[in-house]
Amino acid sequence: MSAIAAQPDAPLAASWWKRNQLQLAPWLFLAPGIFAFAVYVMIPIVQSVSLSFYEWDGLTPDAKWVGFGNYTELWTDPDFWTSLRNNVAWLVMYLLAVPAGLAVALFLNQNVTGIRVYKSLFFFPFVISQVVVGLMFRWFYAPNFGLLSGVIKTLTGSNIAILADDRYATYGIIAAGLWPQIAYCMILYLTGLNNINSEQVEAARMDGARGWKLLWNIILPQLAPATFIAVVVTVIGALRSFDLVSIMTKGGPYGSTRVLSYYMYEKALSEYGFRMGYGAAIAVVLFLIMMVFITYFILQMLRQERDA
Amino acid sequence: MFPMAIQKQAPWVGIVYQLMLPVALILWLFPLIGVAVTSVRPESDLAAGNYFGWPSRFAGFENYGAVFTQSPMGQFILNSFKITIPTVIGAVGLSCLSGFALATYKFKANLWLFFLFVAGNFVPFQILMVPVRQLSLNMNVYDSILGLVLFHTAFQTGFCTLFMRNFIKGLPFALIESARVEGVSEFRIFWHIVLPLMRPAIAALSVLIFTFVWNDYFWATVMVQGQHAMPVTAGLKALNGQYVAAWHLISAASIIAALPPVLMFFLMQRHFIAGLTLGATKG
Numbered sequence: 001m002s003a004i005a006a007q008p009d010a011p012l013a014a015s016w017w018k019r020n021q022l023q024l025a026p027w028l029f030l031a032p033g034i035f036a037f038a039v040y041v042m043i044p045i046v047q048s049v050s051l052s053f054y055e056w057d058g059l060t061p062d063a064k065w066v067g068f069g070n071y072t073e074l075w076t077d078p079d080f081w082t083s084l085r086n087n088v089a090w091l092v093m094y095l096l097a098v099p100a101g102l103a104v105a106l107f108l109n110q111n112v113t114g115i116r117v118y119k120s121l122f123f124f125p126f127v128i129s130q131v132v133v134g135l136m137f138r139w140f141y142a143p144n145f146g147l148l149s150g151v152i153k154t155l156t157g158s159n160i161a162i163l164a165d166d167r168y169a170t171y172g173i174i175a176a177g178l179w180p181q182i183a184y185c186m187i188l189y190l191t192g193l194n195n196i197n198s199e200q201v202e203a204a205r206m207d208g209a210r211g212w213k214l215l216w217n218i219i220l221p222q223l224a225p226a227t228f229i230a231v232v233v234t235v236i237g238a239l240r241s242f243d244l245v246s247i248m249t250k251g252g253p254y255g256s257t258r259v260l261s262y263y264m265y266e267k268a269l270s271e272y273g274f275r276m277g278y279g280a281a282i283a284v285v286l287f288l289i290m291m292v293f294i295t296y297f298i299l300q301m302l303r304q305e306r307d308a
Numbered sequence: 309m310f311p312m313a314i315q316k317q318a319p320w321v322g323i324v325y326q327l328m329l330p331v332a333l334i335l336w337l338f339p340l341i342g343v344a345v346t347s348v349r350p351e352s353d354l355a356a357g358n359y360f361g362w363p364s365r366f367a368g369f370e371n372y373g374a375v376f377t378q379s380p381m382g383q384f385i386l387n388s389f390k391i392t393i394p395t396v397i398g399a400v401g402l403s404c405l406s407g408f409a410l411a412t413y414k415f416k417a418n419l420w421l422f423f424l425f426v427a428g429n430f431v432p433f434q435i436l437m438v439p440v441r442q443l444s445l446n447m448n449v450y451d452s453i454l455g456l457v458l459f460h461t462a463f464q465t466g467f468c469t470l471f472m473r474n475f476i477k478g479l480p481f482a483l484i485e486s487a488r489v490e491g492v493s494e495f496r497i498f499w500h501i502v503l504p505l506m507r508p509a510i511a512a513l514s515v516l517i518f519t520f521v522w523n524d525y526f527w528a529t530v531m532v533q534g535q536h537a538m539p540v541t542a543g544l545k546a547l548n549g550q551y552v553a554a555w556h557l558i559s560a561a562s563i564i565a566a567l568p569p570v571l572m573f574f575l576m577q578r579h580f581i582a583g584l585t586l587g588a589t590k591g
Contacts, residue, residue, distance in 0.1 A: 021493070021494055022413070022494070023415070025409070025413065025494035025495070026409040026410075026412075026413035026415055026418075027409075029405045029406060029408055029409035029498070030405070030406050030409045030410070030421070032402050032405060032406075033402045033403060033405060033406030033425075033465050033469060034406070034421070036402060036461065036462035036465055037424075037425065037428060037462055037463075037465050037466060039443070039462060040436070040440060040443075040458070040459055040462035040463060041428040041431070041436060041462065041463060041466065042424070042428065043439070044435070044436040044439035044440050044443070045431065045435050045436065047438075047439040048435045048436070048437075048438060048439055051438060051439070058438070058442075106310070106311055107332070109309070109310070109311065110311075110313065110314050110325065111309075111313060111314075111315070112314060112322075112325070112326065112329075114329075115329075118329055118333060120573070120574065120577055121333055121337065122333065122336060123573075124337060124340065124570065125337075125340070127519060127566075127569045127570050127572075127573045128340075128523075128566045128569070128570065129522070129523035129525065129540075129541050129544075129565060129566060129569070130523065130525065131523075131525050131541045131544050131545060131565070132343075132544070132562045132565055132566045133339075135343075135544070135548060135558060135562050136339040136340065136342070136343050136562070137339060139339075139342070139343065139346075139555060139558075139559075140338075140339050140342065145357065145359045145360075147338075147342065147359075147360060150360075179339070184584070187581055187584060188584065191581060193310065196309075196310060198309055201309065201310055214310065215310070218310075219310050236430050239432065240432055240433065242433070242525075242526050243525045243526065246525070246529070246545075247525075247545060247548075260432075260434075261432060261433070261434050264434040264437070265434065265437070265526075265529075265530075268437065268438055269437070269438075269441075269530065276438050279434075279437075279438065280435075280438055282434070283432065283434035283435040283437065283438075284435065286432045286434060286435070287431060287432055287434075287435040290430065290431060290432055291427075293430075294427050294430045294431070297426075297430070298423050298426060298427060301423070301426070302419070302423070305419065
């Protein structure tokens, strides 16, 4: 506002722009970003929701309106429930990455020679593509020669093919996913630990606080921002899991390792058929589940904005 | 400092810690080390059942050479660069503009738009899959590098805007205020005052987006069919189907695919970590 007041004798031709610059500028800066995001993210979400009420093979020009038909079919589809159950398993097990990441971070939070190199090497798994991680773990789990099956055989005497056994396959994949996720949480906590108020820690030590008590009462509250981000990225990562399932088992054996994201792909775009509408309905369910978490995260961020 | 500094504890604690570090690292990176060793193992070792012992001789040159000469790995790597680099430039460029707008102007829709970018960045890919594929078909960019670049650029703009906006919020606002009082135009404020200060954020986002896009597998499978546009992640999957049980070659190809983001991380470590914390904790 003060810019306008400061220049009362600006030439008339420029004055309209000068007067409205502060109102118009944000929209000019935002236009390209909003356009791209609307075309590729916002509008497709709406289209998917609408598509979930149709039966469409992706080829013929006409889609057939089926109302809630796809959703009622999902309700009685056992494969859908298997996928949903696996998503819950992913979510619960994946959250172990948060305390595990904290543990590794506490282990590495020292000042000894070479510690920087150790920290970055510990972070390695996160930088590598999940395709590579999946291949590595498949090889790790391979029956007969895989290292892990060797260990299991010496311990229990029986040969277990983790990825071919529908009791263990999902957990085998989740374990592979935890590897990079723990590395991610670790780096968040290392950054957090770096910014800890050391005076407060020393004062608490003077008062005799040690070990767990110190961690729980003094350190963890200061790490709250790191914990928040760690939980956000872990929950999103768990529900987005697709790559590892596709690489390690393709949803098998007998569909027992499918998750919603993979089942949707299978229904809509794989050799199993081109049921775009049914696939869209699965995607909408996954989207609604994620929206619960996204809304919670945004409300938290909103509160932080208000406090700031 | 927490936990208590090793230097302040009994000397034996320090010695035990120094010994534990390399052991923990080897255990932690075991799958990676296994693959790296396998990638230099001669084929005869695998046939003889020597999967985990010391390789009988170093076969790195022939394995890595075979990957490049007998498979389209060279093409896949080139495609990955052709997809990744324009995406980084596009998404970072767009988000410099939108992040600046959301950080410096007060208007009604501001927070609402910001949260729209944040939420969009977190949605499952599957809700976008069918419409984005259809849009690409209609625009004639399906099964092409351009199609992937356009999508990735638009999608990553969400995350980049979140990051840029938070970064610019942390800059001293007085700088912008006083320029306005001087009558400097909004565009010049952006270009001459704010943009030079955004260099660290641009560096952080660039490495991060490079890694995200390089490692993308889902969109590569949805949007690309032929080798001509296939990035290295989807290519690796295809090779894996082709070289059944040729673990020495798969391992070599995996190492090649993992190398560019790993190098990027090592060269730009500080920026990379600043990016991962979403700019929320300043480090």
